[in-house]
Amino acid sequence: MTSALITDGLTKRYGRRTALRNCTLDIPAGHVVGLVGPNGAGKSTLLQLACGLLDPTAGRIEVLGARPVSGSPRVGFVAQDTPVYAGLTVADHLRMGAHLNPSWDSALAEQRIAQVGLDPAQKAGKLSGGQRAQLALTVAAAKRPNLLLLDEPVAALDPLARRNFLQGLMELTAAQGMSIVMSSHLVADLERVCDYLIVLVASQVRVAGDVEDLLATHHRMVGQRRDTIDLGAGGPWWSRATPTCSRPCWYAAPRRSTTRPGGSVSWTWRTSCWRT
Numbered sequence: 001m002t003s004a005l006i007t008d009g010l011t012k013r014y015g016r017r018t019a020l021r022n023c024t025l026d027i028p029a030g031h032v033v034g035l036v037g038p039n040g041a042g043k044s045t046l047l048q049l050a051c052g053l054l055d056p057t058a059g060r061i062e063v064l065g066a067r068p069v070s071g072s073p074r075v076g077f078v079a080q081d082t083p084v085y086a087g088l089t090v091a092d093h094l095r096m097g098a099h100l101n102p103s104w105d106s107a108l109a110e111q112r113i114a115q116v117g118l119d120p121a122q123k124a125g126k127l128s129g130g131q132r133a134q135l136a137l138t139v140a141a142a143k144r145p146n147l148l149l150l151d152e153p154v155a156a157l158d159p160l161a162r163r164n165f166l167q168g169l170m171e172l173t174a175a176q177g178m179s180i181v182m183s184s185h186l187v188a189d190l191e192r193v194c195d196y197l198i199v200l201v202a203s204q205v206r207v208a209g210d211v212e213d214l215l216a217t218h219h220r221m222v223g224q225r226r227d228t229i230d231l232g233a234g235g236p237w238w239s240r241a242t243p244t245c246s247r248p249c250w251y252a253a254p255r256r257s258t259t260r261p262g263g264s265v266s267w268t269w270r271t272s273c274w275r276t
């Protein structure tokens with residue numbers, strides 16, 4: 001099967017700031033891929049490189065077997081700020097999409113607009129943030145791209161709209177064989193729909209792989225906040241984190257914290273032996 005996205009030593013620098021460093025990935029087509037990481041980790045940079053809006057400083061990137069080209073009909077991209085044309089109505093957006101994209105699926109676009117309850121006559125500038133996100137996704141999906149890149153698509157949606165939106169994404173992949181890569185901070189939402197996960201930390205890929213494989217090699221630990229120091233030093237936590245590996249190769253990411261009675265903080269960690 002063709003890869004949706006291949007990168008090899010991909011690096012992007014803005015002046016002296018490195019946004020993405022030596023990123024090597026091979027994502028098979030047909031997956032819903034979750035791209036997670038803290039603020040500034042390089043998620044948007046990777047997505048913009050993949051849709052051809054940015055050029056790499058070093059390394060190689062291939063999307064659907066070719067160098068990314070901005071505006072390619074095979075790749076749909078919805079940026080973080082869900083760009084829509086404020087002065088155009090919802091219906092105008094669909095007409096423009098049909099005019100500009102040879103593979104435009106009018107039935108899909110109209111059905112989605114009705115499904116999410118958007119008024120075709122309403123100006124996009126008067127829509128709420130969540131409604132704008134739904135419109136931007138509809139326009140991107142109706143292009144029927146082979147790969148859909150979504151930068152934090154659910155950030156502005158309420159919980160019910162998020163659930164419907166993610167359900168819609170799964171239907172798109174099932175019905176049209178579309179690959180999707182989406183960044184998000186909402187890991188709980190990603191868990192529900194993604195079957196492939198990429199974790200970016202400090203501009204580098206820490207973990208990438210099939211979710212089932214990752215779950216089989218990950219362990220969750222709970223400890224006091226100060227115990228993170230012991231983790232790095234290979235202290236008593238070490239053997240609990242990666243019982244099958246003696247090398248210093250742990251990866252740990254805080255998932256949530258809970259304030260306990262008395263003021264101590266308990267952290268839940270997901271850890272992985274990521275060098276094996």
Ligand SMILES: Nc1ncnc2c1ncn2[C@@H]1O[C@H](COP(=O)(O)OP(=O)(O)OP(=O)(O)O)[C@@H](O)[C@H]1O
Pocket residue numbers: 014017018019020037038039040041042043044045046
């Ligand atoms: N145009 C730019 N000029 C200079 N530095 C930039 C530019 N765009 C991004 N950066 C820097 O590159 C790094 C990665 O940014 P990026 O937007 O890719 O992170 P992100 O993971 O998407 O963050 P967030 O979750 O906050 O959206 C950050 O340190 C950021 O400050």
